[in-house]
Amino acid sequence: MMSPTQRTLAWFKKNEIPAGIVERWVAPAKRRIDLFGIADLVAIYPDAIVAVQVTSGSNHASHRKKILENDKAPLWLKHGRIELWSWSKRKVGKRSLWKPRVEEICIEDDTLSAIERDMPPKYYKMWNFILYNCKGGEYDGSLSDIAKGIEWTENGKKYPARSTVQTMLNWFINQKMIIASGGGQGRSLVVKNWEKYQGGKGAAPEMQKKVQKKGPDPTISKVLGYYISTVDVEYTPSSMTRKFIYPKVRKWGVETITDAMDEFVRRCDSNPKYEESNRYKGADFWFRFLCDEQVKLAKRRKENNSDDRIPRIRRSKKPTTQQRGREGSARELLEVQ
Numbered sequence: 605m606m607s608p609t610q611r612t613l614a615w616f617k618k619n620e621i622p623a624g625i626v627e628r629w630v631a632p633a634k635r636r637i638d639l640f641g642i643a644d645l646v647a648i649y650p651d652a653i654v655a656v657q658v659t660s661g662s663n664h665a666s667h668r669k670k671i672l673e674n675d676k677a678p679l680w681l682k683h684g685r686i687e688l689w690s691w692s693k694r695k696v697g698k699r700s701l702w703k704p705r706v707e708e709i710c711i712e713d714d715t716l717s718a719i720e721r722d723m724p725p726k727y728y729k730m731w732n733f734i735l736y737n738c739k740g741g742e743y744d745g746s747l748s749d750i751a752k753g754i755e756w757t758e759n760g761k762k763y764p765a766r767s768t769v770q771t772m773l774n775w776f777i778n779q780k781m782i783i784a785s786g787g788g789q790g791r792s793l794v795v796k797n798w799e800k801y802q803g804g805k806g807a808a809p810e811m812q813k814k815v816q817k818k819g820p821d822p823t824i825s826k827v828l829g830y831y832i833s834t835v836d837v838e839y840t841p842s843s844m845t846r847k848f849i850y851p852k853v854r855k856w857g858v859e860t861i862t863d864a865m866d867e868f869v870r871r872c873d874s875n876p877k878y879e880e881s882n883r884y885k886g887a888d889f890w891f892r893f894l895c896d897e898q899v900k901l902a903k904r905r906k907e908n909n910s911d912d913r914i915p916r917i918r919r920s921k922k923p924t925t926q927q928r929g930r931e932g933s934a935r936e937l938l939e940v941q
Contacts, residue, residue: 608658608691609644616647623647640676642686651896653684661692671709708851725824725850729754730772741798756825823858824849830862831887834869839886848891856899864898
């Protein structure tokens with residue numbers, strides 16, 4: 605059976621990402637020592653050098669804690685990234701396959717608890733909404749108010765339903781993050797440890813600034829929808845897609861990422877070889893390995909006030925070699941005109 609390290613190396617090799625083992629065997633101690641205590645592997649992504657910690661699925665939380673408590677981690681994050689990969693078997697149809705859980709480690713927000721770091725994007729969106737609209741740690745809105753405040757659209761339908769909001773709220777109550785009293789229009793929610801989110805100042809304006817700065821509304825569905833309509837209309841999101849999008853949206857914001865996608869499409873349209881190598885590998889690949897690079901290129905174009913977009917042909921499906929030839933001819937005609 606392959607070890608988690610071997611599985612991760614195989615994944616990098618398959619996706620043509622240079623990577624190597626940096627942990628070492630210490631004979632006197634009879635154990636392996638990670639590089640700086642945080643890396644089993646180092647991978648060279650197109651936009652960063654990444655320290656990769658690898659483990660089994662059951663040890664994900666303990667390894668994250670180890671990285672967060674390591675004094676070398678903040679130094680590494682100034683110049684690169686840290687990722688935690690944990691492998692476990694998951695049901696895919698009738699089969700059980702080994703799948704990785706990949707988490708990008710961030711230490712910039714020291715107010716986030718371990719529970720908050722593990723929140724699914726929609727739960728984090730709801731948590732931010734409640735924090736932002738609290739007065740002195742108390743929120744008096746209804747379930748409908750919360751549903752409107754965190755609304756998203758999938759496949760043309762608006763979500764969430766009131767029942768979904770109630771399910772999410774029950775989760776926060778069970779985690780002892782919120783205390784609820786009353787019901788219907790008289791519902792009142794009290795945020796536990798309210799002062800923790802005020803930076804010690806205890807006033808709503810300071811909290812609002814902190815929430816806006818540290819926990820922006822991700823709107824994952826909007827970003828994913830823009831990727832599908834602009835980059836690859838045939839792409840089908842995987843179970844991991846939103847987890848890859850989430851940290852990028854927190855880091856850059858929705859508008860910057862959509863600009864980066866436009867820049868990527870512009871580059872693909874002008875360079876068929878680059879398009880063939882990168883365009884149809886999926887959103888997981890794009891957000892993990894190409895997003896930061898395209899953001900920098902898009903910002904550079906904006907700074908230079910160069911918005912000479914190359915006219916691009918919207919595609920309903922992945923182009924064949926023959927179709928690419930026809931599109932090349934069409935582009936030449938556009939340039940002549």
